[in-house]
Amino acid sequence: MDVTIKLALVDDHKLFRKGLVSLINKLNHDYSIMFEANNGVELQQKINNSCLPDIIIMDVNMPEMNGFESVSWLHQNFPEVKVLVVSMVGKEETILRMIKLGVKGYLSKDVEPKELGEALQSIFNKGSYYTDFVTGKVIHSIQNEVSKHESIIEFHELKEREQEFIRYACTEMTYNEIADKMCLSPKTVDGYRKKVFEKLNVKNRVGLVLYAIKAGWVKL
Numbered sequence: 001m002d003v004t005i006k007l008a009l010v011d012d013h014k015l016f017r018k019g020l021v022s023l024i025n026k027l028n029h030d031y032s033i034m035f036e037a038n039n040g041v042e043l044q045q046k047i048n049n050s051c052l053p054d055i056i057i058m059d060v061n062m063p064e065m066n067g068f069e070s071v072s073w074l075h076q077n078f079p080e081v082k083v084l085v086v087s088m089v090g091k092e093e094t095i096l097r098m099i100k101l102g103v104k105g106y107l108s109k110d111v112e113p114k115e116l117g118e119a120l121q122s123i124f125n126k127g128s129y130y131t132d133f134v135t136g137k138v139i140h141s142i143q144n145e146v147s148k149h150e151s152i153i154e155f156h157e158l159k160e161r162e163q164e165f166i167r168y169a170c171t172e173m174t175y176n177e178i179a180d181k182m183c184l185s186p187k188t189v190d191g192y193r194k195k196v197f198e199k200l201n202v203k204n205r206v207g208l209v210l211y212a213i214k215a216g217w218v219k220l
Contacts, residue, residue: 004030005124008046008053010037010070011086012062016109020057020086027117040065040073053081055104055123060087060094071101082123086111100206102172105129153200155217162199165192170209170218 007024009017017036024031034053037043039062047053056074060067071083084105085098095106104123107116115131122129155163161182168178179189202208212218 004032005055005120006032006034006053007120008034008037008043008056009058010039010043010056010062010067011059012038013059014038023113023116027113027120029117029121031120039063040067040070043070044073047078047081052078055082055084055120057084057086058103060085060089060098068097068101071098071103075102082127084119084123084129086116107131153215155215158196158199162192162196165189165196166208166212166217169193169196169205170212 009020011017011020021033021036024033034051035046037046041064043056043065058067058070062070065073067085067087074081074083083103084107085103086107086109087094088109090108098106105119105128107119111119119129158166164182165178168181173181175189175193176186179186182189196208197203200208200211202211209218
């Protein structure tokens with residue numbers, strides 16, 4: 001028996017939301033629409049620990065509180081909730097920014113119903129869903145991001161503890177959690193962070209992750 005997947009819809013176009021509800025009800029799995037919201041402000045008003053969806057289907061461009069702000073707020077307050085962006089915005093920088101914020105999938109609003117179902121199932125069961133189109137956009141941005149580097153450092157050139165730090169830094173773990181995992185103090189881990197950033201010529205954790213993906217140290 002299929003597990004019921006709890007969903008919420010955040011989009012300022014009511015007609016689109018209603019069409020999406022109808023489409024979801026026709027999919028070959030058990031879904032429950034917990035609530036709908038016009039934007040991030042309404043989302044904040046409706047979501048709570050007793051009304052917590054597994055996945056939120058969200059647009060990017062919305063009044064009062066857009067998709068970027070909404071995803072960022074969710075990450076801070078309800079990090080366990082996964083977000084699938086469904087939007088007509090297909091700009092490379094928008095997709096990459098959303099992925100950096102932690103969304104688990106990105107689809108166009110003209111997506112086929114079958115693929116929407118596949119995305120929801122993949123996000124629920126595996127944690128993410130990215131189409132070839134989105135992956136291509138991200139890879140292109142990654143290539144542009146690291147093109148300023150004259151060469152990519154080989155992973156084996158780094159010290160063993162630096163390699164370990166990079167592996168953990170490319171996950172969703174906090175620096176304190178990384179310190180616990182490495183059995184080190186937060187101050188020592190901060191030292192590794194500074195050394196790695198300097199060696200790779202990156203300014204922040206996002207830059208480190210992009211560098212690691214480009215170098216083939218981790219996979220998207």
